[in-house]
Every structure is written in C-alpha cells, then in structure tokens.
Amino acid sequence: MPVASDTDGLDDAVDRSGDDDGDLPINELFCSLQGEGRLAGVPSVFVRTSGCNLRCWFCDSYHTSWEPTGDWYGVDALVAAVESYDAAHVVLTGGEPLVHERSVDLLESLAARGYHTTVETNGTIYRDAPIDLASVSPKLESSTPTAERDPKGDGEWADRHDARRLDVDVLAEFVEAYDTQLKFVVTGPDDMPEIEALVADVRAAADAPVPDEAVLLMPEGQTRDRLAETRRVVADLALEYGYRYTPRLHVDLWNDAPGT
Ligand code: SF4
Numbered sequence: 001m002p003v004a005s006d007t008d009g010l011d012d013a014v015d016r017s018g019d020d021d022g023d024l025p026i027n028e029l030f031c032s033l034q035g036e037g038r039l040a041g042v043p044s045v046f047v048r049t050s051g052c053n054l055r056c057w058f059c060d061s062y063h064t065s066w067e068p069t070g071d072w073y074g075v076d077a078l079v080a081a082v083e084s085y086d087a088a089h090v091v092l093t094g095g096e097p098l099v100h101e102r103s104v105d106l107l108e109s110l111a112a113r114g115y116h117t118t119v120e121t122n123g124t125i126y127r128d129a130p131i132d133l134a135s136v137s138p139k140l141e142s143s144t145p146t147a148e149r150d151p152k153g154d155g156e157w158a159d160r161h162d163a164r165r166l167d168v169d170v171l172a173e174f175v176e177a178y179d180t181q182l183k184f185v186v187t188g189p190d191d192m193p194e195i196e197a198l199v200a201d202v203r204a205a206a207d208a209p210v211p212d213e214a215v216l217l218m219p220e221g222q223t224r225d226r227l228a229e230t231r232r233v234v235a236d237l238a239l240e241y242g243y244r245y246t247p248r249l250h251v252d253l254w255n256d257a258p259g260t
Helices: 016-021 075-083 102-112 158-164 168-177 189-205 224-241 249-254
Strands: 023-033 043-049 071-074 089-093 116-121 133-136 180-186 215-219
Touching: 023 075, 023 102, 023 249, 043 075, 071 075, 075 102, 089 102, 102 116, 133 168, 168 180, 168 189, 180 189, 180 224, 189 215, 189 224, 215 224, 224 249
Parallel strands: 043 089, 089 116, 116 133, 133 180, 180 215
Antiparallel strands: 023 043, 023 071
C-alpha cells in the first residue's frame, strides 16, 4: 500500500497518519548478511522504513523514496518479527529512518533486548537514540536528480534535494554522539575532491576524531555488471587516499535480487 507522497517538505516525506498510533511505515523486514561497511558479512535483520527527505537519482531503494510503499507496524510487532530470526544485529535502514520519530522507540526496544543496532542514514537528521553504529552516507553533488538523471520526472526534486543533502553540523553531531562510519558512494576519481573537502569540514566541526579508517569508499552500482566497472577504480582510490574500501557484498552474492 502506498504510504507516502513526493510532495514538498519534510512532513510530506511520508503520510503521517500512522505516527499518532506509534506505528512506523515499513517497506520490508528480512534477514540477510550485512553487505556494506565495517560489519559486512554479519548476519543481520534489516528493518527498512519507507519515506525519505532526499531523492538521489541512483537510489537503490526506489520504493522507499521515489515511490514509497509499505505498511504501518507498531514497535512491538516489529520487535517480535526481529526476534523470529537468529541474528544479534539489527540494521535500521530506509529510505531515511530518522525522518520518523518512532524510530527512536524501536531502537530503544531493540537495545533493551540486547540487540546491536546499526542505523543507515543520509546524515541530514539527528536523533538521540541507542545507536551502536551510525552508518552515515552523506550525499555528494553527483547524487542530485537533474532532469537528465531523474528516474521519475524532469528534475523537479533537484533543488530540494540539493538544499537538504548536506548539513555539516548534523554530521558533526553524529560523529560526536555515536561510533560513526562515513560511507560515500563513489562513481570515480571526480568525487574525491568533494569527499576530501567534506571530511575536512566535518573534522573541523566535530569535537571527536574522524580517523581515515572511519571514512569508507563504496563503489556505485546496484548490479554485478555495474560493480564490475566501478569497484576496482574505487579500491584504487581507497589505497591512494588512505580511506577504507567497502564492498557491496549483497550485490556480489545476489546481484539485484529484492530482500537481500
Ligand atoms: S538518501 Fe538514501 S534512501 Fe534517500 S533517496 Fe538517497 S539513496 Fe535513496
């Protein structure tokens, strides 16, 4: 069922009708191996919320952003679903899970039961919650859905996306509050000056260190064929700049199959 609109404004990122009942709009919930970042390979339950305040043209969860779909679930039902799997790690992802205030309730319930929680976020909205690993993926200029790259329209979202996609002070808040990895989707060497500048800005703004190994370069690509083109380039960039390379294990293993 559709849960969101693509109209303007953060409050319109999702239909808010379920929030009053303490529910979250959920696109999917499944168990798989974490495919990206420091915990790649770890069995994890993925809770994917629907709705996002951005519209990256390459979004690999189109049905949580460009055309958000899902159903509303209460926190207790979600925790019960998580507990039905044999995994100690939970990844709260989206969409942008932190557009939803109720994500904090879910994270608190999971923490109370001893789960390790990772939150996959675009780093534009900060919330105070029990997050064991903040996996923050700042969006570069190359993410903007210009008319030529818009998967749905003619660039109507480009200005809003561009205005919202980076907030250095919010990124600094994540770094200060949580064990944080900064994960960048990289298309090629042209992205590196922007990444270097942004990492420098976050380091200057945060009262906590951002070591090079907390900066992850991830090849752009949602299919094995596309990754075959980008991963060697990005691996070489990681070596050159001293940052960490992260695979997209789920694409390597399952290509673009849903629920992986
Ligand atoms: S921030 Fe993430 S979920 Fe939102 S549009 Fe970009 S890639 Fe998709």
